[in-house]
Amino acid sequence: MNTGPAAGPEPAGGTAPTGGSAPAVGAVPVDDRPPPAGPAANLIAAAVVVVLGVTAITGSLAFGAGSPSQPGPGTWPLIIGVVLVVLGLALATQARQPGQAERFTRGSLLVVAAVSSMVAYVACIATIGFEIPTFLLAFVWLKFLGKESWRLSILTSLGIVVAFYALFVGALDVTIPHLF
Amino acid sequence: MTVLVGFLPTPQGEAAFDAAITEAQRRAEPLLLVNSPRGGAPISAEAADERTIADLTERARRAGVQLHLHTSAHTGELADHLLRTAEEVTASVIVIGLRKRSPVGKLFLGSTAQRILLDADRPVLAVKPHTGTPGATLS
Amino acid sequence: MSEVIDGFAVVLEPTNLLYCLVGVVIGMLIGVLPGLGPAATIAILLPLTFGLEPVTAIIMLAGIFYGAQYGGTITSVLLRLPGEASSVVTVFDGHALARQGRAGTALGIAAIGSFVGGTLAIVALTFVAPLVAEFALDFGPPEYTALALLGILLVSTISSGGRLRALTAAAIGLLLATVGRDDFTSAERFTLGNLSLADGLDFVPIAMGLFGLGEILYNLEERHRTVHAPATVANVWPSRTDLKQSGGAIGRGSVLGFFLGILPGGGAVLASLAAYALEKRRSKHPERFGNGAIEGVAAPETANNAAATSSFIPLLSLGIPANATMAVIFGALLIQGVTPGPQLITENPELFWGVVNSMYLGNILLLIMSIPLVGLFVRILRIRATVLAPITVLITLVGAYTVNNSVFDIGLVIAFGVLGYLMKKAGFDPGPMVLAFVLGSLLETSLRRSLLLFDGDPTGFVTRPISGVLLAVLIAVILLPAAQLLRRRTQAAPPATAAASLTGATQEPGPAPAAEAEAAATTPATTTTADRTIRREEPHP
Known part of the structure; x- marks a missing residue:
């Protein structure tokens, strides 16, 4: 099992007091990604997706949606639009979960x-x-x-x-x- | 109050460390070693490797000086970083090593030491490598 | 067979030799440097391919791809910082060997393994690809529909940010592909009356912006990363014992890598993880892994190169890109006027065999150059990102201009760059989007033709044998995460030893890559943002 550096102080952003209890200075996390975004950002992203889906649907209906046996120019965009709306709604339900989105810093x-x-x-x-x-x-x-x-x-x-x-x-x- | 030394893995840095140890002993204060490479690249010649750090730690221990390390990377100028750190820990003195520069060189090349000397609001101890050291001048 | 020989003649032309070298060196470079990955680099260099012959262009782009697999090893071993997602696993034993003063051994065995894996994969490709292409000549629209869908779905599975977001990105890519004139009816879709949009969105600015510029912008935000002291490599070559010990690992890694690379969405990352896990499980002393077991370096490095090679098979023999990098190369082929598909082998044999045979050469070049150049790469690693960024940006912007001598194109690249940045901030991987965009018109055309064929009856997909099988696989992939979720709830113990050991603590570059290693080994569905911390090409591999 890998347990990291075997000996010596961590050369990465840590501090290694040798005796004594004075507080370490400047311990910076090793890889410091921006903090995760809150649910608001996730909701906005989901909303954008839904809006895109709706736009696709309305647009495709305008071209002529056709039917399964007679696909028209609007058939495929209609399918995509529906899928986007579904995915957008699914994303909205997940908005509270700490996702991969990052906050603006x-x-x-x-x-x-x-x-x-x-x-x-x-x-x-x-x-x-x-x-x-x-x-x-x-x-x-x-x-x-x-x-x-x-x-x-x-x-x-x-x-x-x-x-x-x-x-x-x-x-x-x-x-x-x-x-x- | 603590002694702060700006360390680079160079003869100047070694000289600064020795002087800082002496200083810390004299003042009976802990020693904060700042070895902060410029961030933005995975490798930097300014970063001291583990063996050097271990060696320095051992030397401090033998001298009876309490050593703290600050090795995280910084962005921007090293001089600013050192001065800011000195402010944060209320350093009693900043110890740095001096490089030899020709007078012309000082015009074009930004000198960290020069910035620190001019801008510091606390004592600065600037040392050169011991004579007799096969002093490598840094490029 | 004669075409295979002719292919070598193509490779040995001076221009092709040169560009093979160029590609492989660039590939190694970007594999070493944090920041851009193969997909982004290939996207940025697309304008360069305009002036080249198709063969030459693809030879170079291919070299970049498999060259990057080797470059990523260097930082994994020396700095415990994986250069590519496919080198994450190499960190465990590779860096341990470096700490024991055996960095040269690790790098050497990685080079040898990569060479063997790559070469064996090319040989296998030589036989398998024509077979697949011939088999696929019988494919009709329903098969292509299923295949394209499967490709998109599998790539979404492995994507960072999670399935849902990857699928969303893919859907948007499909939507973007509909902009323009409809092939069937010449109706204009989503063009907003704009004439330049009537021909559809151009692939090059999209790829350059989303991958290239987007990645650069994303990297601008400060992320504190460890800076290491310069590492020296005592060039100790692997000893005979090392070679003997790794022999089995290399052999198994080659086979495993080859098969995993063919799967759409599989590829080098998955191959490296699987090969490592396999070796560990097979080993009589599994506790050696993580502490400098030479097989722990040999296996993943062999596998990732083998997989990088075999991932060309779906592209070259079916015309289906298996991952986002292949999608960009697909686009590059389209630009050259070459339509990838089963007919590629028969209609453009010099192209096909030229590219395939160039990989032999590329692998030899990599093997020769990799060890001597390590010292050089370690010095190159001192170049700060703040210096590399403007250079890369300017190459991108100027390159964008040269596509059509149009300033508008630069603006387009910037716009997509901003989009790529926002997507990554929001946790969406641009990879599936580009892949879906590239496959979009193929998918739609196939679907509509299929529906016309079946007269609107979707069960036709199932009754045809090949498409039925593909659909079954499709459904299995969709249902897999649900099944695994159930299995994990009912299982008390954590899954197999391999996964558990892969979660071994890595303090840097942070738990994310280790977690991703574990996650990808057990549940292809769950993902973490390993590519955030290592910021290689965002789509794996």
């Missing part, structure tokens, strides 16, 4: 920032070529999302642009809008 703001940066990237790339937006996106991700140092952020971002240029414009000769 402060880290989720990073995701929002990341997506915004990508949207901005898409907005610029057609007009000013890919070099500058690539540099900026890389820099933002490194410096602000990743909290890396100035030196690393700037140098790495430059390196990425150069590498991309060499690869996409140079070697692969892809038709990507570029300034230089």
Whole structure:
């Protein structure tokens, strides 16, 4: 039976006081997932599923549901819609159980920032070529999302642009809008 | 009140640890060893391995110093992490090891030691490796 | 037989050799690095395949898949951190061996086992696949309906997040597949009057967004993970005793892996668990397992490579992807204008045999490279995720552009990336969704044709022998969790020793992988989020 490290203090986030009873500092759980979401989040997810199912059903009825012997364009979406509604209701009944859903944390703001940066990237790339937006996106991700140092952020971002240029414009000769 | 030492598995870190042991003995305080690698990768050269930790623990025991370990990873700057930890445990002194840097090097390379020295609100003890140590300068 | 030989000629073309090497190296890399898994990587590299010949593209993608199985071993052994879900079990004995200073032995036996398992599986595939394809030529719409349904269902069973959520994701995928013009009647469905939607949703942005970008966004949220000191590997090769001891395990692992890999939804993860459990049960000294038993490394590593190879069989001979990674490769084939199905062998023999034979080469390359490169990989593991993330994102975004020279496509990828992120947050695995999307039109077409065939009488499915059998399997799979639930309530003792021992304490990466190992070994229906903690490719394997 595996019992983990045999000897020595746990090198992972634990503290090992050698004698004495002073409180350990900074014991961080080894793998710290965001806390599980409450039943509200599960219910919302279930509701979305049900709504999707209902949309599918109404849409398919509009196309013409057909019949078992004469399947029409709406037959299959109708089946899927019904299945979705059933699954959504089943999910709703399970909403109280601690599921696999995670709560949004402060880290989720990073995701929002990341997506915004990508949207901005898409907005610029057609007009000013890919070099500058690539540099900026890389820099933002490194410096602000990743909290890396100035030196690393700037140098790495430059390196990425150069590498991309060499690869996409140079070697692969892809038709990507570029300034230089 | 506790002595806090920022440890890296380098000659500078060893020097800091020795100095910290002496300091802890002198002040009759426990010693908190912070070896906090930068998080985000499974491996970091800053993390001390088990054998080193065990060795340090043994040395502390022989010196009669109560040792605590703080080895979890941090995000962001190590200097900030050390200073925050010092605040949390109300450290009486922060012990760090100094790297040799050329004056030009200090311009471009962020120096953790420099940040700590400038921003700390408590005494800082900065030591260099003992002369005669085949001192490896870190890249 | 001559086609098999011709296949080798295809493999030995310089371009194909190069891309085989590229694929295998990339595969090993992503197997080692936490973050992306094979499915995500293949999705991100889809735009790259546009400019390649079909054979070359699939050779590379296949290399990524089975290469990743080996890469995952490295971190399992050295850091007790499984790189892939299929390497979770290797942690138990592999890391124990590393602690005894025998990391090189563990890695060496894993490499040898992987090579043997993979090669034996390819040989078996060479014989089995054509047989299956020939058998499947008689398949009609009812058989395809049942097969597609079975595939989706089995993949949902193994998915993280639980069956219900996986089935929901699959259903949504099926719904997405209906968008566009109906094949039968040319009626426009769910297009909202938009012209670009009239042709249906494009697979590439969906795959790139859901798997690639979604995974990256999900990983951005901070998760505290242990950081280890750099590990050195004293290159001690397995001794003759080690080899003799593992011989049986390797042999059994190959066979077990081969068969479990063919099952849709089965695959490398299940194979590694089963092989480990089997060895432990067979052993005269089961207490050695978990403490550095060499068979405990040899068996799962052999099995996962064998399974990774045999999971190509349903795709290449039936046209049914067995797991989410295969679904992406299915999409890649469609992009190239190749329709996978039983006719693939006969109509595109160079493609089929080119890909199959490339796997021999890939396995040899892996065996040669894996040990020397360990030191390099350990250094690569120092690269922080904060640095890898922008690189991967930019490759994805730029790649998305190159598909159609359209900025709109990048936006689409971002949109699906956000969807993938939200899904994972809510506990839904995007894998079944992509699989179902890819199978969607096949499933619907087969169903409608079947209904026309039976004139609306659904019992026709049962009366035809093959589809009847498939449906029986389908129902068995649906009822299995209920049966096991009943069995567990009536049984006092916990299930077999293998499962119990698999719950052995692993303090890191946390109980989740061990629990998942136990769960998957006993109840395929229950799942935990092992892929959360190890964050490899989300669909197993």
